[in-house]
Amino acid sequence: MNNLEKFDRLYFEVKGNRWYWLFSIFCRLSLAYAFIFAGMVKIMGERFASGLSELHPMGAYLEALHHTGFYYTYIGIAQVVAGILLLIPRTVALGALLYFPIIVNIWILSFALRFEGSFVTSPLMVLANLFLLVWNYDRLKYLLPIKNYSSNAVFEKPKKYSNKFPLAFFTAVIITVALTIAWAQFGFDAMPRNSLSDCKKQFENTKNKVAGFQFCECIHINGEPLDECLQGFESATIE
Structure with missing residues (x-):
């Protein structure tokens, strides 16, 4: 087999x-x-x-x-x-x-x-x-690119299923x-979320609060591309 x-x-x-x-x-x-x-x-x-x-x-x-x-x-x-x-x-x-x-x-x-x-x-x-x-x-x-198929045809519904x-x-x-x-x-340090308030909540009581709030405003107020806002956030957290 x-x-x-x-x-x-x-x-x-x-x-x-x-x-x-x-x-x-x-x-x-x-x-x-x-x-x-x-x-x-x-x-x-x-x-x-x-x-x-x-x-x-x-x-x-x-x-x-x-x-x-x-x-x-x-x-x-x-x-x-x-x-x-x-x-x-x-x-x-x-x-x-x-x-x-x-x-x-x-x-x-x-x-x-x-x-x-x-x-x-x-x-x-x-x-x-x-x-x-x-x-x-x-x-x-x-x-599929299979040369030799098995002899089994299309599955037929059994009279009684296994209950294991x-x-x-x-x-x-x-x-x-x-x-x-x-x-x-x-999984991520910064998520845009669906609203400005929800975005800011993820940074409250954290060491990245200021940078995080700037990131949220970059997204939800300034309307900048996500990549640019993330770059700004990463630069602020590194500093």
Whole structure:
């Protein structure tokens, strides 16, 4: 038995477990809801995160994106289509493929601008999307550069699922969520936050209070680019 056959054997064993199956449904519903909601906002012509100031780095980006006309609508349609495809059992694999490049782009954008609104959710959505892609490996494996496929066909729903609880897997899920939240809270010395008051709160009663307040004003009052405000903050803290 080669490595590919061993993987297929493990894969079909996992697919036959009720807890993994329920988790896949949770991922599908969560991802679908997020994109259908966000997509409908764009299709209706409203600016996403409309309460975010245009001086904020993400607010400036979203404001510019809102004025791209039919491109903005196109993004919304793509998100809604991806969400709907995830809701239909026969099209989950296609939906996961369409969803993936969009959510990766959102994740990188959120990380680049340190946007609090999706700093935690976007990486978790990427991981959930990856889970669905692996979950549908039996349908997607023919797209992979694999020369010799195993004889196993597409997984068929069993008459009775295994009820063995995968403790290690769900422990890893909980740890991943906790680490993602902790990283968002403590991974950076300065976060722009969504408002001037929230931004300043992170620096209250700290040794970087003055530099931090200047950073927040640089973002939320002066409307300067994030990189320039961060450079000013780093220079002030070094001094």
